[in-house]
Amino acid sequence: VNSLPGEFELIERYFRPLAKAFPGAYGLNDDAAIIAPLPDHELVAKTDAVVAGVHFLSDDPADLVARKALRVNLSDLAAKGAVPRAYMLDLMLPNTITEEWIAGFVSGLAQDQEHYGVHLIGGDTNATPGPLTVAVAAFGDIASGRMIRRATASRGDTVFVTGTIGDAALGLAVLHGDAPELDAGAANFLIDRYRLPQPRVALGQRLPGLASAGIDISDGLLADLGHVCAASNVSAVIEAARVPLSGAACAAIAADPRRIAAVLAGGDDYEILFTAPPSALSMLAEISRELGVPITEIGRVEGAAIGGKAKVTVLDNRGKPLAFDREGWTHF
């Protein structure tokens, strides 16, 4: 039996406050919202959904589920150089969901709205006989013509990543009991990185004009670099030893060096991978210092491989190519 209040009461009590600062949301009291980009800007639009048992664990706290659902979308906007502004929300709720859960979910949204300066502008709640499902459509502003594309990397560009790579994949391994040797501090750090992405929103909006191409790392470093290469018709060579690792990830790899595959191919990093010409280096260093976010050079863009096929090569610390079983994971 579903003990939730009706949809109208849910909106009034919980969701309306999330919309109050965005005039075009009309207090969620109309059928649609109005949104327009800033003058001389366009809207960057992205949608992504998360499903309990697929993208998060069914007993993850409600506020973290909300923040993860929102942040995976903000991460795409960040990688495209956009300033996030608003989002819409479709909630498919199984009948096990309580009003307390909704309150926690909404408090997670409120916290991230404050942090990222975004507003709920519309949505829909539905009953489902299936798992909790949250679909978000997010909107950001970008100066017209300046969205950072996948398809515009050039031979001679440098490949960069923000933050550290592989923490989320290792965090999931910890949750599955696959890294029992890690101390509690390292284990919790990695789990947090899996549960709560830290999209590089402040940094991403500094990249238009500097980055030649970009993508957020959700499928895995190798797969997402592969997407950039395929779209740009180039190849890339990265050096495994230059991929930035957290202390916890270093500890995990020290205990079992095969875990480097999870780092390079694991996914869920929500860092930005981008390419930039050498001329951007000093500006990037300054932005990194200013925002306190590491930006690390991990490789270079080369011409398309023989046969025109885009290819990503990983070199070990002797400069020899490494082989991997798979280049990341897809959603199937």
Add this chain to the structure above:
Amino acid sequence: VNSLPGEFELIERYFRPLAKAFPGAYGLNDDAAIIAPLPDHELVAKTDAVVAGVHFLSDDPADLVARKALRVNLSDLAAKGAVPRAYMLDLMLPNTITEEWIAGFVSGLAQDQEHYGVHLIGGDTNATPGPLTVAVAAFGDIASGRMIRRATASRGDTVFVTGTIGDAALGLAVLHGDAPELDAGAANFLIDRYRLPQPRVALGQRLPGLASAGIDISDGLLADLGHVCAASNVSAVIEAARVPLSGAACAAIAADPRRIAAVLAGGDDYEILFTAPPSALSMLAEISRELGVPITEIGRVEGAAIGGKAKVTVLDNRGKPLAFDREGWTHF
């Protein structure tokens, strides 16, 4: 076992063609889309999701599921006066879905894209252990400041509806075996009206400047008129005998007059309910003739009831108020 191709192949083979005519979709080969309203316009944004077993029947044909998911969103844009332009799509697919089903789903989208002039600009496919779920976010253009609101109906306005009311609710009753006396022609007409909404897209975009307030009828005529009244702080009186009915609905009500409740409260009509001042009447008649869509006057807007509470009154053909068990249905 899921026999579907991977996500990237699905996009390439089936979804990319739906995006080819919209430059900002980048062939679904980037992480986000670019959309900007026409000059001196704003975007109207709406999201709505449908779940198998809740909003449609699990064995409904794939193309109809696609078209219904899209059309319930286009219906909102139409009621707001917007010209639909683009949409994003989140698909949650159970492992029973086949490639043939995807092909049917996409052919339904292609058909409606052609019909309504909209384009797929982004999306996401996910596996789900639950029922098929389709979330759509739709965008339309509206001249700045001209969106038709819920909150702007005035005392003295006339209440209008487009098309005929109650067909979808009666169609669902037919599907449930609750109207065995209807002939096959009437039964199939009503079922079609349930399965495939006909959003009033061409008509809706003619209403800005004429309609004072509007809403699409999804929760039911009485509930949706109630939403307009509550948002506008007015009351409304409608005459049951003036509510426009199809021949099939007339036959169903002739067989059982209690079915008028399903007509007035049933929902899923996806017609437009709007209010307009008497000065709009001749223009509305002309638009109705030109587009071949009935526009019927069913009542009037009055001041807020005593205590300031918005209220909808239905009069029978002697002018006496009718009572209903419920004022439509909500999603819970």
